[in-house]
Structure formats: C-alpha cells, structure tokens
Amino acid sequence: MPLTLGVIADDYTGASDLANTLTREGVRTLQTIGVPDAALALPDADAVVVSLKSRSVPADEAVAMSLAACAWLKARGASHILFKVCSTFDSTDAGNIGPVTDALRAATGAAIVPVTPAFPETGRTVYMGHLFVGTVPLDESPLKDHPLNPMTDSDLKRVLGRQSAGRVGLVPLKEVVAGAHAVAARLEQLALDGRTAAIVDAVFDSDLEAIGTAAAALPLSTGASGLGLGLARAMVAEGRVIRQAIDSAAIARGIGGLAAAVAGSCSAATLEQIAVAEATMPVLRLSAERLVTHPDEEVAEALAWARERLGTGPVLIAASADPQKVAEVQARFGRTAAGLAVEHGTAAISQGLVGAGVRRLVIAGGETSGASVDRLKLPAFLVGPEIAAGVPLLRTEGQAGAPMLLALKSGNFGGPDFFGKALAMMGVA
Ligand SMILES: Nc1ncnc2c1ncn2[C@@H]1O[C@H](COP(=O)(O)OP(=O)(O)OP(=O)(O)O)[C@@H](O)[C@H]1O
Numbered sequence: 001m002p003l004t005l006g007v008i009a010d011d012y013t014g015a016s017d018l019a020n021t022l023t024r025e026g027v028r029t030l031q032t033i034g035v036p037d038a039a040l041a042l043p044d045a046d047a048v049v050v051s052l053k054s055r056s057v058p059a060d061e062a063v064a065m066s067l068a069a070c071a072w073l074k075a076r077g078a079s080h081i082l083f084k085v086c087s088t089f090d091s092t093d094a095g096n097i098g099p100v101t102d103a104l105r106a107a108t109g110a111a112i113v114p115v116t117p118a119f120p121e122t123g124r125t126v127y128m129g130h131l132f133v134g135t136v137p138l139d140e141s142p143l144k145d146h147p148l149n150p151m152t153d154s155d156l157k158r159v160l161g162r163q164s165a166g167r168v169g170l171v172p173l174k175e176v177v178a179g180a181h182a183v184a185a186r187l188e189q190l191a192l193d194g195r196t197a198a199i200v201d202a203v204f205d206s207d208l209e210a211i212g213t214a215a216a217a218l219p220l221s222t223g224a225s226g227l228g229l230g231l232a233r234a235m236v237a238e239g240r241v242i243r244q245a246i247d248s249a250a251i252a253r254g255i256g257g258l259a260a261a262v263a264g265s266c267s268a269a270t271l272e273q274i275a276v277a278e279a280t281m282p283v284l285r286l287s288a289e290r291l292v293t294h295p296d297e298e299v300a301e302a303l304a305w306a307r308e309r310l311g312t313g314p315v316l317i318a319a320s321a322d323p324q325k326v327a328e329v330q331a332r333f334g335r336t337a338a339g340l341a342v343e344h345g346t347a348a349i350s351q352g353l354v355g356a357g358v359r360r361l362v363i364a365g366g367e368t369s370g371a372s373v374d375r376l377k378l379p380a381f382l383v384g385p386e387i388a389a390g391v392p393l394l395r396t397e398g399q400a401g402a403p404m405l406l407a408l409k410s411g412n413f414g415g416p417d418f419f420g421k422a423l424a425m426m427g428v429a
C-alpha cells in the first residue's frame, strides 16, 4: 500500500517524537534509521519517518542525505513530505534547516514551504514569528547554552532568512485563527510575492489543525511534532488515512534482559532527570576530558563499573554536564571535537552494554542517540505507547538477533522522574 505521509527527521530522538505524535493520532507509523536497505522487509504503514543524523553535519551533507530520503519516500507514494526539525529550531547560520528546506522545495516542486516548530504540548509556541520556550523567548531559554547550536535569536524569520537562499515571510496568528482557508490564501499570496518559505504562528493545537489542513494540500512542510499533529488530523479527516489504535501491550511483549540508560544531553531537563535518578539507581558520571584524551580507558572503566552492577538492576551512565563544565571542555578541545568524542564514547558504551546483555536501553540526547543507534546497527523501530510527551517506547524491527526495547529521549523532554518512568514502562521492576 502506498504511503500517505513521508517524514524526514534531522535527528533520531526528533524522529521518534514525531512518530509518537502520528501514532497517537492513529496513523500507522514506522521509524527507519536512514534510508532503508532494499532488502529490509517493512510492515505496512501510512507514514514512514526516516531518521537522519543531519542536524549538526555540514550543510551539503545534510542536503544530500535529505534528498535521498525524499526520493525514497516519494518512490513509495508519499503525497506530502514533512521535514521534521527541532521544536527549538536547533540550527546555526550555516544551516541546516534553511539549506535542506530549500533543496527539498526544489525536489518536490513546492512554491512555498510553511515552517513552524510550534509544539504547544511541550511549551513551544510561535507568535509574530518569534519562538517561545515555555514563558520565555528562545534566546532567553536554556537553549542559549546548547553545546552544539546555541540559539541566540528568537525571531525565526531572521534565523531562517540567514540560512536560506530564498526570502522568508510570515503567516501571522490572526490568519491562522481564521482557519485553513486563510492560511492557504496567505501562503499563496506570499509565494506570488516571491517568498519561498513562511514562518507560521501557532499557539494552540487548534492552530496546528488549521495549518495541517493547509499544509496537507502542499507537497512539503517543515516543522516539529505540532505540525505532525496537524497533518495527521487533516489526513484522517480527509479519509486519506484510516485511524488505527496501536496494540501497546504487543510492543514490550517477550522482551526481558538487563536494562540501562546512557545520557549525553546537557539540557537543563536531562541534568535534573539524572540528579533524580541518583536516588534510585547507580549513576556513573563520565569525564568528557578523558573521553577526548583517553577514550578507550574511560569506556572500558565505565563498562567494568556497569558489569558489576547490571545483575542487580538498571544503571545510568552520563557524560552530561552543566554549561560551565561543557564550556571548559569546549575551550580546551573545540566544540565539534569535544561533542564528537563524547558521542563516540557514549556510543561505545551503549554497544558494550548491549554486549553485556542489555536489551532495554534508554538514551538521552538526539546526537547521543544517533551515535548509539548507528553503532548498534538498528535498522527500524515499531512505535509503542508514550512514555512522556514526545518520547515513545520503541521496539527494534528488522535487525539480526532478539528484539530490544529502546527509548530515545530528546534533551528537553520528560519530567524529573523520566528515567524511572521509561524503565518501568519497559517492565523493569
Ligand atoms: N560533558 C560534556 N562536555 C562537552 N560536550 C558534551 C558533554 N556531554 C555531552 N556532550 C555533547 O553535547 C551534545 C549534546 O547533544 P544531544 O543532541 O545528545 O543532546 P540534546 O541537544 O540535549 O538533545 P536533543 O538534540 O534531543 O535536543 C553531544 O554532542 C554530546 O556529545
């Protein structure tokens, strides 16, 4: 059966966030890691979310990966492509949201691309083109201290304008509240005026329903899970997708084995979650400095520590550190080199944990999850019940050996007890 919706996600946690939203809306969804190999047998789905690790790579690489994913999805009949980016618009002036949106626009023949990272359920709203995170503008939120892409401007028209070769317009909230027709009319007008993309305001889910209806009639949109919600509801309402409930129990059925968590996100939310986990499970704090200078030793010591404890319950291994410590390491080794070394280290630890018998694994951080999932060579996931807003339980699909349960947590998502909650939903006592 042909696909209805094709999604290209710029990181793996963002992909599972979007897959979670679609699944909750009754859209049968599959998450793949990269463009699937021709030999991979995939179950029927209405939507496929192709997870890329393209958020923080050079723009030309992100464009090439995204075009390959787009071609694969279109060849399977996807009538609309959503480019899933972070709800906090994680990017730099070099990209990659602008260059990828430009390239996908050309590949899909879209005149204009509606763009909105709004995700009201997690406090991301857009007004007059400015992104708010909870009660504060993006540039006053903890995202200003992000280790890879500090966000220092809340005006997304400016942010996207600096990254895109085209001109960026705005669909203001006034038009969105007036409904899908008003959004479509404004987009058409902006396209006639030579705009190639438009930031679309959204504060409530009802705004995203209007935007989703307008966007579903176009070939391409760029946004986060809120836009996914709008597109899903529009496609169900139009009869393009038949709503289906997931069998939550089936996802975790038959999967036991040891359990662990690995964290590389340095977000305020993850730092609090690690502090809370310390009260209930053994937590090892890695040295980022040693992961750069003596990676093999740091990884081996962490795995030896874990092996001694895994038999009695889950453990958490974290590279995560507060902004000051991260800044010190980056000043010494460089931002990219430090980030990559920590990602390689946490990925090697995830691999070692699975080698030691871990079958239930929670990973915090998008880049961190991407590096670990790649190292584990996992091709695809079935999407299960929601652990926290934006984070579903995942069951591996299509890999050699016994299936595993995973949770890939976006840095900013989940409540303080996230690790305990995720492990409990994996059946860990
Ligand atoms: N102690 C540390 N010092 C320097 N860099 C670190 C440290 N710990 C983690 N990092 C790096 O910080 C980056 C965190 O990015 P990651 O995407 O994993 O988390 P996040 O941005 O909070 O999550 P998301 O992308 O889902 O919002 C990674 O590149 C990781 O390797």
Ligand SMILES: O=C(O)[C@@H](O)C(=O)CO
Pocket (backbone or CB within 6 Å): 011, 013, 014, 015, 017, 018, 085, 086, 087, 088, 119, 224, 225, 366, 390, 410, 411, 412
């Ligand atoms: O949209 C979000 O905030 C998340 O899915 C994400 O992409 C964080 O990496």
